[in-house]
Amino acid sequence: MVVVASAGIAVFAGTVLTETRSTAETNTAEAAMLAFEHRVESVAHSEAGATTVRLPAAGATGVYTLTTGTITVETPSETLLEEDLTAVVYEHPRATFVYEGGGLWKVTEAGTVVLSTPEFSYRDDTLSLPVIAFDGDSDLSSGTLTVAKEQPLASASGTVFVDGTPTTVTVESPYYTVWAEHFRSFAGSAVVVDAPAQTVSMTFVPGAQTTPRLDNAAVATGGADGDIYVGTGSSVVDGSVVASGAVTVQGAGAITGTTTEHHDDGLSSLDWVVAATVDRATTMAEPGTFQSRSVTVCDPGCGPVSGQAVTGTAGVLSFDPTAHATTVLASGTYLVDGSGDLSLTGETLVVDLSAGNVTLVVPGDVVLDGGDVTVVGAGGDGVLRVYAAGNFAMRNSEFLVTDGDARHAQVFGPSTMQVGFAGGSTKFEGVIYAPRATPALAPGEANAAQLTGASQCVGWDVCVATGSSSVTGAIVAGPIAVKQSTTVTYDASLVGMQLDVIPVDLFDSRVSYVRVHVDVVDLRQY
Structure with a gap:
């Protein structure tokens, strides 16, 4: 009995010693990777520099760099950054440490833990995106490594003023969940995760996006073809009108305010x-x-x-x-x-x-x-x-x-919205805002929003026609026709008013400037 008990104690003690040693080695590896991160970022953010860093060999099963994914920063009209994400991987039996894009992850069977977040930041109306990329040896080993600064990627660095367009940052990575966690810390509901694609993105809208003053009853946009027509009956526009094309009044039609034609404010579409x-x-x-x-x-x-x-x-x-x-x-x-x-x-x-x-x-x-x-x-x-x-x-x-x-x-x-008012009892009170660079309809094309199918609305993006339909407020859209006994009346409550076109309850993250900087670090075996 005593011998058996002693053997059991010996086996148990050996197991404890092995567990203790393995835990100690993992903790040492974690501390070493935190030191590695600090050295790399110090060199990356310097004008020119080099240093060494040691990754202990005890318990390590591999050290290497690899491309893990991509990071993309884009607006609807321009790609500001499209760069591979390169990572340094330090493997241990109980944990794998991954330094990727400026963030340090600890990957275990229980999941992925953030040891240090990337330096991405959002403050006031500026989004800063410093990215660290690696060059040099891809197959490394534990021991001493040299870290040296290379020139930043000039083609992917700089500050951009984002004028009236959203900015989307997308990261593709096996570690997309930890990127999502970091993004949510400052982008909130603007973060969208696509698990099958292993991507996470966050969208920032412009710091401000307002309409010009709504001082006119009708504003027709669409370039040289942004016309306004009032006629074919006793139709009336009670207020001022502005057209990027021509303004025509025929028959008993009338415009009570000022008429401005061939004037294009260059209003951006929504x-x-x-x-x-x-x-x-x-x-x-x-x-x-x-x-x-x-x-x-x-x-x-x-x-x-x-x-x-x-x-x-x-x-x-x-x-x-x-x-x-x-x-x-x-x-x-x-x-x-x-x-x-x-x-x-x-x-x-x-x-x-x-x-x-x-x-x-x-x-x-x-x-x-x-x-x-x-x-x-x-x-x-x-x-x-x-x-x-x-x-x-x-x-x-x-x-x-x-x-x-x-x-x-x-x-x-x-810019493709068609608007139609028809019927003897139709009444609309409010503002319709849908400017455009070119008309939505070609000459001779029917207006799909005109429910009576009136031929007199053919070719007009906005048609207030048939019966005695009335609009009170303001219309800013494409070519506008006001016909029969209809009326468009400007509401004086709109004088000097500018509309905020971005729904703040959906987009709580706004940005005017995007600062991108890609620093390249040369990593080699010492």
Whole structure:
């Protein structure tokens, strides 16, 4: 019994000693890699320098460099950086240490741990992206290594002012999860992970993106073909108009304000804003639930309207606008579900601004054909912002702010948006903002948003025609036609107003400057 017990104790003691030795070697390796990181970064950020660093041989099973992935920094029109990520790998039986792109990871069977984060930083409106790349020997061994500074990659270094476009940083790496963890520390909801592709990206929007002053009832863009036509009936534009092309008034048509033609302010389209908004909302959306709720609508009459309110805890709630006769949206961000069209044919969507802004993201068309949008609770600063990727069409419908004015309802669209108002009872109150460099429609091409199929709207991106349709507020879009007995009336509440076109509730990270710097370090066996 004593002999057996002694043998057991001896075996146990040997196991403990082995475990202790292995743990000590792993801890030593971790300390050595932290020292390695410090030496490498000191050399990389110097004008010119060299040093040595030692990686202990005890327990080590390999030391080498390899390309692990890529890092890309781009705007919609330009690639600012596209560089391979090179890593130094220091292998031990219990852990593998990876120094990649300025970050140090410890990889074990339990997962990957961040020992030191990359130097990427976001402060005020500047995104700084220093990247360390390796040159020299790819097959190394433990022991002493030399670290020497090479010239930075001039083609991939510098500071860029990002003017009105988003900036996306994408990292492809087997260690994408730790990059995502780091990105979220300063980019929040702007981080998107694609696990199958082993990529993580973060998107920053410009520090500021506002419209020019909305001082005109109608602004037609589209270059030399950005025309405005008022005629074929007693149509009236009550306010000033500006056209990048020609302005024509015929018959009993009238423009009460000033007329400016062949004037192009070079307004930027919102193509990327709308596309990025739809993409972000779709990524973040979670289903909303309905609960009974009443709001007070004071025009016409003052009585409570009982509706089904969309509620939930997510940052973006998806809902079906046709699920109930009346749907109520309170402050928050909402995504139209199903087909992606906001299509109301008898239903009513009530937007209550009393508790704050409402952002409505529409991946498809807005079609109000006998259905209405009613904005209430607009006595304060609340705003309804609609981002629609398709067309905007109304027939015998109302889109009204019942207790406020046009500044509380803003519709943003891409350069391809077609707009049509038809029917004897159609009323719209708000701003439609969808400028463009060239018209969406060619001469002779039908306007898909004109639900009556009126031939008089052929070739016009925006057509206010048929019956006595009325628009109160402002329109900034492509070529505009105002015909029959329709009216476009400028709302004085818009004087001097500039709209912030970026939905801040979806894009909480903004950047005006991107600073990229790639330092190359020569790494060799001593």
